[in-house]
Amino acid sequence: MAAITLEKVVKKYGALGVVHGIDLTIAHEEFVVLVGPSGCGKSTTLRMIAGLEDITGGLVKIGGQVVNDLPPRKRNISMVFQNYALYPHMNVRDNLGFGLKIAGQSPAEISKRVGEAAEILGLTPLLDRTPAELSGGQRQRVAMGRAIVRNPDAFLFDEPLSNLDAKLRGQMRAEIKKLHQKVRTTVVYVTHDQVEAMTLADRIVVMKDGHIEQVGTPMQVFNHPATTFVATFIGSPPMNLLPATISGGAVRLADGTAVPVPDRLTGHVRDGMAVLLGIRPDDISPVGHGLSQDGPGAEVALTVDLAEPLGMESLIYTRLAGQEVQAKLYGPRIVAPGEVLTFRLALDRAHLFDAATGKTVRAL
Amino acid sequence: MSAVVESRASKRAKSVALWIATFALMLVMCLPGLWVMLSGFRPNREILAKPPVWLPEALTLDNFGKIFGWGAEQIAIPVPAYFTNSLIIALTSTLIALAIGMAGGYAFARFRFRFKGGLFLGLMLFRAVPGVALSLPVFMLWSKLGLIDTKAGLIIVYVSLNVPFTIWLIDGFFRQIPLSLSEAAQVDGCTRWQAFWKIEFPLARSGIASAGVFAFLTSWNEFALASQLTRSTDSKTLPVGLLDFTAQFTIDWAGMCAMAVIIIVPALILTFVVQKHLIAGLTFGGVKG
Ligand SMILES: Nc1ncnc2c1ncn2[C@@H]1O[C@H](COP(=O)(O)OP(=O)(O)OP(=O)(O)O)[C@@H](O)[C@H]1O
Numbered sequence: 001m002a003a004i005t006l007e008k009v010v011k012k013y014g015a016l017g018v019v020h021g022i023d024l025t026i027a028h029e030e031f032v033v034l035v036g037p038s039g040c041g042k043s044t045t046l047r048m049i050a051g052l053e054d055i056t057g058g059l060v061k062i063g064g065q066v067v068n069d070l071p072p073r074k075r076n077i078s079m080v081f082q083n084y085a086l087y088p089h090m091n092v093r094d095n096l097g098f099g100l101k102i103a104g105q106s107p108a109e110i111s112k113r114v115g116e117a118a119e120i121l122g123l124t125p126l127l128d129r130t131p132a133e134l135s136g137g138q139r140q141r142v143a144m145g146r147a148i149v150r151n152p153d154a155f156l157f158d159e160p161l162s163n164l165d166a167k168l169r170g171q172m173r174a175e176i177k178k179l180h181q182k183v184r185t186t187v188v189y190v191t192h193d194q195v196e197a198m199t200l201a202d203r204i205v206v207m208k209d210g211h212i213e214q215v216g217t218p219m220q221v222f223n224h225p226a227t228t229f230v231a232t233f234i235g236s237p238p239m240n241l242l243p244a245t246i247s248g249g250a251v252r253l254a255d256g257t258a259v260p261v262p263d264r265l266t267g268h269v270r271d272g273m274a275v276l277l278g279i280r281p282d283d284i285s286p287v288g289h290g291l292s293q294d295g296p297g298a299e300v301a302l303t304v305d306l307a308e309p310l311g312m313e314s315l316i317y318t319r320l321a322g323q324e325v326q327a328k329l330y331g332p333r334i335v336a337p338g339e340v341l342t343f344r345l346a347l348d349r350a351h352l353f354d355a356a357t358g359k360t361v362r363a364l
Numbered sequence: 365m366s367a368v369v370e371s372r373a374s375k376r377a378k379s380v381a382l383w384i385a386t387f388a389l390m391l392v393m394c395l396p397g398l399w400v401m402l403s404g405f406r407p408n409r410e411i412l413a414k415p416p417v418w419l420p421e422a423l424t425l426d427n428f429g430k431i432f433g434w435g436a437e438q439i440a441i442p443v444p445a446y447f448t449n450s451l452i453i454a455l456t457s458t459l460i461a462l463a464i465g466m467a468g469g470y471a472f473a474r475f476r477f478r479f480k481g482g483l484f485l486g487l488m489l490f491r492a493v494p495g496v497a498l499s500l501p502v503f504m505l506w507s508k509l510g511l512i513d514t515k516a517g518l519i520i521v522y523v524s525l526n527v528p529f530t531i532w533l534i535d536g537f538f539r540q541i542p543l544s545l546s547e548a549a550q551v552d553g554c555t556r557w558q559a560f561w562k563i564e565f566p567l568a569r570s571g572i573a574s575a576g577v578f579a580f581l582t583s584w585n586e587f588a589l590a591s592q593l594t595r596s597t598d599s600k601t602l603p604v605g606l607l608d609f610t611a612q613f614t615i616d617w618a619g620m621c622a623m624a625v626i627i628i629v630p631a632l633i634l635t636f637v638v639q640k641h642l643i644a645g646l647t648f649g650g651v652k653g
C-alpha cells in the first residue's frame with residue numbers, strides 16, 4: 001500500500017549538488033534506516049520525501065503515486081523532528097489532536113484517538129501539561145504520539161533521539177521498536193548512530209556524500225560490507241584495514257607477513273592485485289581468548305601497545321605490519337603493555353577490498 | 365553557618381541598594397511627567413506662584429472643564445476634535461504599519477530573495493534619518509498632492525516612519541521561532557497560510573504587540589511633522605493642539621497641562637493593557653536546542 005520509492009532523486013542548492021541520484025525502494029511496513037556521517041544528505045533525502053524540500057530531479061512515489069509536486073499535507077505522512085517541534089502554546093492534548101482538528105475531525109473522534117495514542121505512549125497523565133513542563137523523554141513521546149495519532153501511510157524520523165542522554169536513548173530506541181511492532185507502518189528513520197541503525201532497521205541504507213554506498217539488512221551490511229567506507233562506518237570499534245598485495249595465493253602485508261587468501265575469496269583475486277585486508281577487532285584475538293576458534297586462521301605474534309579493560313573483554317591496541325590495529329581479548333584477563341601475545345586472525349571472517357576502488361573483491 | 369548568614373545579609377544589602385538606585389532613576393524619569401500631570405489639576409495661579417507650591421492645597425477639575433466646555437469659563441480650543449484626529453490617525457497608521465511589518469518581517473525572517481541584505485540595510489538607514497529632516501520635501505510634495513491638512517496625509521507619513529521599525533522588530537520575533545514548527549504544522553495538514561496563523565502568529569504575538577505599541581506611541585506623540593502638515597481641526601492632532609494655549613503674551617499653563625494629561629493617559633492605559641504581552645515572551649518549551 002504505502003511503499004516509498006525514490007528514482008534517481010537529485011537535490012541541488014544552486015550549483016551545489018547535495019544528493020546525487022538516489023534509487024531506493026522501501027516496502028510497505030518496512031523499517032528503513034538512513035545512516036551516514038554528518039552532511040551526507042540524510043535529512044535532505046528525508047525532507048524531500050516529506051515534501052519540505054523541493055526535489056531537483058527524479059521521482060518520489062508514495063503508495064505508487066508520484067508526490068513530487070504535492071505539499072506535505074497531501075502526502076499523508078507524519079514526521080518526528082530532531083528538536084521535537086512541539087507547539088509551545090498548546091498543551092499535550094492539543095499538540096496530539098492538532099492534525100486531526102485541521103483535518104476537520106469531530107471533537108469526539110479527536111478525543112478518542114488522542115486518548116488511544118496517549119495510552120500507547122504512556123502520556124495519559126501528561127495531557128494537560130504544556131511542552132515546557134515536560135522532560136526530554138516525555139517531549140520525545142509526545143512528538144511520536146503526534147505522529148501516530150493521524151494514522152499516516154509512513155513515519156519519517158529525523159534523528160529523534162540525538163537530544164537525549166545515553167540511557168534514555170537506549171530506552172526510547174526500544175520504545176520505537178515496540179511502537180513499530182504495534183502500529184505496523186512504513187518507517188524511514190535518519191540517524192548517524194550506527195547502533196540505532198543496527199538495532200532498529202529491517203534494512204539499512206548507508207549514505208556518503210549524497211550517494212548510497214550500500215543497502216541491506218543489518219547483518220548483510222555488517223558481515224558483507226560493500227566498500228571500505230561501510231566496513232569502517234558500521235561496527236565499533238571500526239574494522240582494521242591493512243594494505244596488502246596478492247602474491248602466490250597469499251595476502252602479503254606491507255612488512256612481508258603473508259596470510260592465506262580466505263577460501264571463499266580465492267577465485268576472485270589475481271596475483272599482483274593491490275588490496276586492503278579488512279578484519280574486525282573481534283576477529284583478531286589472542287589464542288584461546290577469541291570468539292571463533294575453529295575455521296581457517298593465521299597466527300601472528302604481536303606486542304601489546306595499550307590495553308583497555310572493559311570488564312569481560314579488553315580492547316587491545318597493537319601493531320601489525322607497521323600499522324596500528326585494534327584487537328579484542330575475550331575473558332577477564334589483564335594484559336600489560338609490552339606483553340607479546342600470539343594473536344589469531346579469523347580469516348573466514350576477513351574481507352578483501354580492491355585498494356583502487358575501495359570495493360569489496362567479492363560481489364555479494 | 366556564619367558564612368551562609370553573612371552572604372544572606374550581603375544579598376539583602378545588595379537588593380536594598382538596587383531598590384534605592386532604581387527608585388532614584390525612576391524619580392528622575394517620572395518627576396517631570398508627574399509634575400505635568402499634577403499641574404493639570406491645579407489652578408494657574410498656584411502653578412505660577414513664587415516661591416513654588418510643592419504640594420497642592422486643593423485639586424480641581426476646572427482645567428478639564430474649561431477644555432471640554434463644562435464650566436463657566438471656556439476656552440476656544442477644539443480639544444475633542446484634536447483627540448478624535450489623533451486617535452484616528454494613530455490607530456490607522458499603527459494598523460497599517462503592523463500589517464506591513466508582519467508581512468515584511470515574516471518575509472525577511474523566512475524567505476530568501478534577491479537584494480534581501482541590501483533592502484534590510486536600506487530600511488535601517490531610513491530609520492537613521494530624523495523625520496524632521498524630511499519635513500520640507502514632504503511638505504512640498506504633499507501640497508502638490510493636496511494632502512496638506514488631511515488625516516490621510518499624516519497617516520501615510522506615520523506609516524512610512526513606523527514600517528522600518530515594525531519590520532525589524534517583528535522579523536526578530538519570527539526568527540526566534542524554529543522553522544520546524546511551521547514544518548510540523550504543514551506535515552500535520554496545514555497550508556503554509558494556516559501554519560502561519562495557527563502556530564507562528566500566536567508565538568510572535570508578544571512581539572507584534574510590542575511593535576504595535578511603539579508604532580502607536582510614535583504616531584500619538586509625534587509633533588514636528590504634524591505641526592508642518594496640519595492646519596485645522598480637519599487633521600490637527602493633540603500635540604500640535606498644545607500650541608493653541610500659547611497666546612501672544614500669555615501661556616495658559618494649567619490648560620496646557622490638562623491637555624498634556626489627556627495626551628498621556630491613553631498612552632499609559634494602552635501600555636498597561638499590553639504590558640502582559642510585552643514582558644511575557646513565550647517560553648519555547650516545545651523545542652529543544
Ligand atoms: N539550505 C541549504 N543550502 C545549501 N546547502 C545546504 C542547505 N541545507 C543543507 N545543505 C547542505 O546539504 C548537505 C546535506 O545536508 P543534510 O542536512 O541532508 O545532512 P545530514 O546527512 O542530515 O547531516 P547531519 O547528520 O549533520 O544532520 C550538507 O553539506 C549541507 O551543508
Ligand SMILES: [Mg+2]
Nearest residue numbers: 042043044159
Ligand atoms: Mg540531518
